[in-house]
Amino acid sequence: xxxxxxxxxxxxxxxxxxxxxxxxxxxxxxxxxxxxxxxxxxxxxxxxxxxxxxxxxxxxxxxxxxxxxxxxxxxxxxxxxxxxxxxxxxxxxxxxxxxxxxxxxxxxxxxxxxxxxxxxxxxxxxxxxxxxxxxxxxxxxxxxxxxxxxxxxxxxxxxxxxxxxxxxxxxxxxxxxxxxxxxxxxxxxxxxxxxxxxxxxxxxxxxxxxxxxxxxxxxxxxxxxxxxxxxxxxxxxxxxxxxxxxxxxxxxxxxxxxxxxxxxxxxxxxxxxxxxxxxxxxxxxxxxxxxxxxxxxxxxxxxxxxxxxxxxxxxxxxxxxxxxxxxxxxxxxxxxxxxxxxxxxxxxxxxxxxxxxxxxxxxxxxxxxxxxxxxxxx
Numbered sequence: 001x002x003x004x005x006x007x008x009x010x011x012x013x014x015x016x017x018x019x020x021x022x023x024x025x026x027x028x029x030x031x032x033x034x035x036x037x038x039x040x041x042x043x044x045x046x047x048x049x050x051x052x053x054x055x056x057x058x059x060x061x062x063x064x065x066x067x068x069x070x071x072x073x074x075x076x077x078x079x080x081x082x083x084x085x086x087x088x089x090x091x092x093x094x095x096x097x098x099x100x101x102x103x104x105x106x107x108x109x110x111x112x113x114x115x116x117x118x119x120x121x122x123x124x125x126x127x128x129x130x131x132x133x134x135x136x137x138x139x140x141x142x143x144x145x146x147x148x149x150x151x152x153x154x155x156x157x158x159x160x161x162x163x164x165x166x167x168x169x170x171x172x173x174x175x176x177x178x179x180x181x182x183x184x185x186x187x188x189x190x191x192x193x194x195x196x197x198x199x200x201x202x203x204x205x206x207x208x209x210x211x212x213x214x215x216x217x218x219x220x221x222x223x224x225x226x227x228x229x230x231x232x233x234x235x236x237x238x239x240x241x242x243x244x245x246x247x248x249x250x251x252x253x254x255x256x257x258x259x260x261x262x263x264x265x266x267x268x269x270x271x272x273x274x275x276x277x278x279x280x281x282x283x284x285x286x287x288x289x290x291x292x293x294x295x296x297x298x299x300x301x302x303x304x305x306x307x308x309x310x311x312x313x314x315x316x317x318x319x320x321x322x323x324x325x326x327x328x329x330x331x332x333x334x335x336x337x338x339x340x341x342x343x344x345x346x347x348x349x350x351x352x353x354x355x356x357x358x359x360x361x362x363x364x365x366x367x368x369x370x371x372x373x374x375x376x377x378x
Contacts (some may be wrong), residue, residue: 045194054344071119075131076107088324141280185219200230319364
C-alpha cells in the first residue's frame with residue numbers, strides 16, 4: 001500500500017508516432033547493483049518509488065440519482081492521456097446506472113468550447129471535462145452552468161473568476177497548493193536527482209495551454225532547489241496546438257543540441273513521449289545520456305518502459321482509471337447534497353525495475369472499483 005503523506009534536428013528527423021505494446025513480465029524490483037549513489041540520492045529515489053496515495057478506507061456511503069445523462073469532454077481523443085481517463089469516466093458512469101458518452105475537445109480551445117456546447121445541446125445533466133481547466137473554455141463552461149449542467153472537474157481546476165464548476169475532483173486533504181500536479185514535479189525532481197547522483201542538468205518541457213503545466217514545472221524547479229543538486233538549463237514552452245501537429249519536437253531537439261551537457265529531460269505528459277518525442281530523442285542520439293521521465297503513467301508509456309524503448313526511462317504514474325471513477329463519485333455526492341470526498345488516487349514513479357505492472361497499464365494500489373461501488377450501494 002502506498003503511504004498517504006503531504007505533497008509537500010540536427011538534420012531532418014523521421015518523427016513517427018510510437019506506441020509499442022509489450023507482453024513480457026516485469027523485471028524484479030531491484031536496484032542496479034553496478035550503480036552506486038550517495039545516501040541522499042538513494043533517499044530521493046526511494047521517495048519517488050514510494051509515492052503518495054490513499055486506501056479509500058474512510059469513503060462514506062452516498063445515494064446515486066437515477067436516469068442521468070453524463071457527458072465527458074475529452075481534451076483530445078488522439079492522446080492516450082486524454083482518452084483513457086475519459087473512457088474511465090464513461091465506465092464509472094455506466095456502473096452507476098447513467099448513460100454516458102464522450103465529446104472530443106480536439107486539443108484546442110475552440111475544440112473544447114465546441115465539445116462543451118455539444119454536451120449542452122445533447123441534454124447533459126452532468127459534464128466532466130478531462131485534462132483542462134475552466135479558463136481554457138470559460139465562456140462555454142458558463143453556458144453549461146447557465147443551462148443547469150452540473151460540472152465536475154476531471155483533473156483540471158476551476159480557475160475561472162468567479163468560479164463556475166460545481167466542484168473540482170479532490171485528491172488528498174493534505175495535498176499541497178498544486179495537488180497531484182505538484183507531486184508530479186516533485187517526484188520527477190527526486191528521480192532525476194537520484195538517477196544522476198545529485199548532479200542534475202535538466203531541460204524542462206513546460207505545457208502552457210493549461211494551468212497544470214506551469215505547476216509541474218514550478219514544482220520540479222522548487223524541489224530541485226530544495227535538494228540542492230542541480231540546475232535547469234532551459235525551459236521549453238509548448239502549447240496544445242504545437243502538440244497536436246508535433247511541431248514542438250523541433251524545439252526539443254534544438255534545445256538538446258544547444259545543451260550537450262544535459263542529463264535529464266523532464267516531460268509533463270507521457271503523450272509527448274508516446275507520439276514522437278521518445279523516437280526523436282533516440283534518433284537524435286541523446287537517449288543514452290538522458291534520464292527521460294514523463295508523467296501521468298499513460299498505457300503507451302508503460303508499454304515502452306516494459307519493452308525497453310529508448311527515449312523514455314520512467315513516468316510518474318497516476319491511477320487514471322481510479323481518478324475517472326472519482327469524478328463520478330464527486331458528481332454523485334454533489335447531486336446528493338454531500339461534500340465531495342477525497343479520491344486519493346495513487347501517484348508514484350514507474351521504471352523498468354520499480355512499480356511496473358507485469359501487463360497492462362498502471363492501475364493503482366487498491367481495488368478502487370469495489371470501494372466506490374460499495375459506497376454507491378451497487
